[in-house]
Amino acid sequence: MSETILYGNVCREFDEYGKKSVEIGSIGNFSVAKTFDCGQCFRFEPLSKRHYSGVAYGKSISFEETEKHTLIIHGSNADDYECLWKRYLGLDVDYAAIDRDILSRSDNPALHEAVAYGSGIHILRQEPWETICSFIISQNNNIPRIKKIIAAMSEAYGDELEDGSHAFPTADALNKAGEKSIFELKTGFRAKYIADAANKVSGGALKLSALNGDTESLKTKLCEVKGIGPKVALCSLLFGFGRLDAFPIDVWIKRVTEKYFEPEFDFTKLGPYAGVAQQYLFYYERYIQSKQTK
DNA sequence: TGCCAGGGCGCCG
DNA sequence: CGGCGCCATGGC
Secondary structure (H helix, E strand, O other), X not given: OOEEEOOOXXXXXXXXXXXXXXXXXXXXXXXXXXXXXXXXXXXXXXXXXXXXXXXXXXXXXXXXXXXXXXXXXXXXXXXXXXXXXXXXXXXXXXXXXHHHHHHHOOOOHHHHHHHHHXXXXXXXXXXXXXXXXXXXXXXXXXXXXXXXXXXXXXXXXXXXXXXXXXXXXXXXXXXXXXXXXXXHHHHHHHHHHHHXXXXXXXXXXXXXXXXXXXHHHHHHHHOOOOOOOHHHHHHHHHHHOOOOOOOOOOHHHHHXXXXXXXXXXXXXXXXXXXXXXXXXXXXXXXXXXXXXXX
């Protein structure tokens, strides 16, 4: 086993069954399990309690949190970490400062409990197209079934990777597949929405890489796609465009607001990291519910 | 069996 | 503009 000592966040780079892996230090309280289990991404599954594997950016990858407060990325070298996974995992973001910022903006007890419970979640920077498509599929749907549809869609129309798994399909590939084929993946009434989005993105009517402006104007832009409303747009902006101020409201967040907040509470006052707060609240309320139905 | 799921559209007043 | 029925599908 060859081993190279590096500096910065990367502790070491090593070979593992013929593949490169890296170990990362200084990860704060980053939690792999919370991050991949909080409902923001649909292509990762646990290999163990602290080890999640899946596909992102067209690469098979797995993230393992060690007891020593470090992170091992299996299937990545140090360069890939620096220019891709660091940003994907939000390890270039100071979440301790974000937590302090959120807590300073409201003394609502549920919000404080949610931060305490959810802290360790990082908002991923997923691929914009994958995020848009995934959250179109998410509408009026549940997480296990969303995962199933996305897996089938990737299997059918995503590029095959070395290990036999599949990348998320490009907009071009889905556009070529067409609405009927998309419907056959059990997407139901969402098929025409996915087809429209794929058509606009692959045809250049919606240039995801050229989007700029504030979150509100980006939301308006994304809502031009049939099937993208405010909630899907804001989830895409939060999880795919790094817009941490985006505050998507789904059925769970509606329940949270009714249970714990005054009707006049203005969630925009949660500031530039309102989206992170939203994810804490979402994760917290699902935990409370699961505890009660057990 | 009926209800619900990380909603949005079309239509109605 | 706000409310409401509808949309496919599967798990409970």
